[in-house]
Amino acid sequence: TRNPSGSLLPHVGGFGCTLAELRSLMELRGAEALQKIQEAYGDVSGLCRRLKTSPTEGLADNTNDLEKRRQIYGQNFIPPKQPKTFLQLVWEALQDVTLIILEVAAIVSLGLSFYAPPGEESEACGNVSGGAEDEGEAEAGWIEGAAILLSVICVVLVTAFNDWSKEKQFRGLQSRIEQEQKFTVIRNGQLLQVPVAALVVGDIAQVKYGDLLPADGVLIQGNDLKIDESSLTGESDHVRKSADKDPMLLSAVGVNSQTGIIFTLLGAGGEEEEKKDKKGKAAMTSNKQDGAVAMEMQPLKSAEGGEMEEREKKKANIPKKEKSVLQGKLTKLAVQIGKAGLVMSAITVIILVLYFVIETFVVDGRVWLAECTPVYVQYFVKFFIIGVTVLVVAVPEGLPLAVTISLAYSVKKMMKDNNLVRHLDACETMGNATAICSDKTGTLTTNRMTVVQSYLGDTHYKEIPAPSALTPKILDLLVHAISINSAYTTKILPPEKEGALPRQVGNKTECALLGFILDLKRDFQPVREQIPEDQLYKVYTFNSVRKSMSTVIRMPDGGFRLFSKGASEILLKKCTNILNSNGELRGFRPRDRDDMVKKIIEPMACDGLRTICIAYRDFSAIQEPDWDNENEVVGDLTCIAVVGIEDPVRPEVPEAIRKCQRAGITVRMVTGDNINTARAIAAKCGIIQPGEDFLCLEGKEFNRRIRNEKGEVIEQERLDKVWPKLRVLARSSPTDKHTLVKGIIDSTTGEQRQVVAVTGDGTNDGPALKKADVGFAMGIAGTDVAKEASDIILTDDNFTSIVKAVMWGRNVYDSISKFLQFQLTVNVVAVIVAFTGACITQDSPLKAVQMLWVNLIMDTFASLALATEPPTESLLLRKPYGRDKPLISRTMMKNILGHAVYQLTIIFTLLFVGELFFDIDSGRNAPLHSPPSEHYTIIFNTFVMMQLFNEINARKIHGERNVFDGIFSNPIFCTIVLGTFGIQIVIVQFGGKPFSCSPLSTEQWLWCLFVGVGELVWGQVIATIPTSQLKCLKEAGHGPGKDEMTDEELAEGEEEIDHAERELRRGQILWFRGLNRIQTQVSCCSARSRNQVDRPQSQQGILWICPPKYAGAVASSPLTTYTGAHHWLVT
16 A cells, blocks of 8 residues: 555545455455555554554544445445345246236237128128127127236236235344344443444454354454354364464455355345445354364354355245145146146037038038138137137136135234244145154243252252251352353343243353342342452353353452353362362262262253252462463362253143144154253153153264264165154254254155154254255244244244144145135036037037136135135144145045036036026027027026035035034135125126126026025035045146156255265364354263163163264353453454
8 A cells, every 4th residue: 555655645535444455455364464464554553543443442433434434445234135126026926827828818819809800791601600699799809808817917916916025024024133133342432232234444343252243354352262264264163363363353244244255256245336335243152272262153044154155046046946835736736727628628619610610511512702701710710719718717717816815814814823934835835744843942942041959068959949048158159159150241130021031131051040049039240240250360161062161260368269160960070079068078079979960960860950060169379270271270179069950841832742743743852952851851842752652862873873884874764764753853963953854854655755844043953944844943042044044934932833834834725725626616517518518509608708707706706715714723633634645635526526517417407408497588599699598697697606605615625514614704705705696696687798698587596596505405415425435536636746856956955965964074063053042951861771762761870971973062051151352353
């Protein structure tokens, strides 16, 4: 930045740095970066001077200055992708196959209706009545095409509007999440919490343990900081940062941050002008082992880092990998029906044309005359229109509408049940779910840790002891040990609402311990005020290797006291003394320890408690130890207490799980916790029942069983032996969860393929959530990554909401089936009537416009009526349908054909002998231009009446007898049935020529109604025939078979396999679990031998300490915190 003469060049806005310089500076690492800072700025404080900021006081909090910085250096957020416009959504909705067929038919029909052939008919051309219509219909010819187009427009607008409102809802949620994220900066020497987007270049920010780094920056001062830059570099090892070796801190996302630059390359950042913005999130975990703080960063998208982003981008261009189960079946069915309709309509046209040609030129022996050509063409056009009508009736255009309405209605209602649906199809997929893999913490449990048992002064208390029962010395030591040796950010605040529980802020385990102090009628706040955070002499923070946390304070006499707490199996090994009931020391030998494990710790662990040991040690002033030699310092401890902590099961969970099991859904628990806690909680929830044949495995054992001898490749057939009985997978890594989910989905062993739902909250659950058929993310505790990968967000983090989702999903599926059952009956009858009628009488008994009224109104209205049936608890009493179950079951097929037989019998009877029965003129072979006949009107009216009553029959698809059951709980249904009836009366009495109707007498109306009601009686007759006798009935609408998987899906499957392997290699990663939800960990009481894994009661008093499978499998025990504040400069 110097010109050749060496003087400083002026910079934009009076700052000594340009945006480009800062960007290039952030591309350097380590020594290079230091060298660059020294060359260009002298040192970090030189950089601060250039940016006009003070390393100690921060920026002056003045709005103009901050605004100016935003102008020059950009804002700290990545502008979201442009939402799709309404028109784009409309265009997408138009791509539906069924709709395209309809559009073509409609346009042809419209074109033909405006084509008026010249020349009147002359005697010479033969007075053929075949297929000609009266002028009323000729005038109304355009109605048909217009009506079809109208129905298409309806469907498209409804679909597009749904997508649009869904997008809007989701963006609202997203922005709410983003506004909540705040970060601590120093301005005017004051610590302030500002929203991440409000950070500017030159801000001095304070990084604490577990923070998401909000922007790229340079470290000014820090107390052994480590960060995990794997999301940027792909290296899983933590990178140590220090002001004198590598001061560059990179955030995980931000347009001008390193990740942001990658994003822009991938085209997510939008326009070039927007590239000035930056925003970052990174998670930090402090890790002071050999004095270091591990700072972990996860990209927003998924735990997999950069490669994932690129795949995301690739995938964004192709639609979501597999259509949902229902859509797959529907598309197939619609195509089959469409083909059948095409064949029927083609045959109709051919027969009509042949009939006409033979009649005219062979039988009557006429010659084709030139002047007659237009007349003949007109006939052929009429035949074609009849053909198109048959086709239109055959194609169920109500289908897309029914699906859309049903899903939209459900999604709206599910919002009230705390399910925010991100992908519409997830809603119906959930109805087919056969397995749920659930997290333990926060989903099945309350995520509020509480101390329930304790061992103090030689006594094992099964509940909280009375303060008077404890020696003052023990009580005092305990209060100090807990208050000081925990993050000062962890507190228990008074409840927000009256009657609510006190709020736990910060680390859950520490909150439990602080709550224990409050239960003992003492307070931690005065202790913390007496010894503020900055007077702590040395802190060894928690990490997953150390599994303990220690804090050193200076005593008034110049000596030191160390307080330590941690997993009991680790800390008790370091204890040489223990406090007895009078608060005096007594020796604690290995034999005593084994005794204590057997009598105290194992019983606690088997009750599902997590045991934590609290200890202390005094150092005299004379011999100050070497504080860096941690093993020396944290040793020779005196045990004060052992407490058992549990995360209580949510009261409503056992009932919800019972409902799932009754509904044929297997619930499995996948947790990072140890096997005993997991088994205890599973038993309390009802996931495992005594006397059942089930498996509870640890991650290590699970991996051993599913891999080949060398332990490399996961084999599907080995997995197939494990998963059907597996109920609890404990100590599992995220990879295990992904493997399990993938294995269950790909398995083909059972009688039906499995559909798997997964719940997750942490970044590490991303891959499993994405792989599952339905991924549920937690709305409160979930990380952005989890939400991004999920299909449904549980806004109240509660397992019962999943049961609601199952109910709604099954309801959607059933609604579609009901609609199909109704629609196909109408279609079969209408097509056969039109076809045979046209062939026998050269004219369809149901005219084109009448057909469309039947088609459009019955379809659209029926889809509204049947798609909005509210779900009932009885939906949870049947087994799930699974992936391969056909849409149209045998029972439904029986109903469709049964009712079709009834309707056809009635209509053909009326068509051929109706005039005798009613004593009216026959409408068959009526001369041209005759007014609409009563005969054909009766046929039309009867047809509609039968459909109306059949609509009531269609409400039940499992062969139930009572079709009126719960009919009044659905006002829409009642309104539509009555409304349709009303309109039908108007059409018949006043429709006149456009509808080819002539008014009917009361008696005729009553007959029509009588025949209609006959439908209900006939429905009962059909219900009596057992479906099992009808082997001949075919089912229809199966899901896409195994062999029909597309190349994209296969390619993706392969990618996933590589992926799992890559994840295994990166096994040392400490998956960041989000400070707010950290998995619990207890000593592993392992059963005596492998085959007794399933029987808790057969345990012996041997304590096997299980080393976790991954260095920190899932940040097992959350005794996390304090690292001293790191200050850094936002660049």
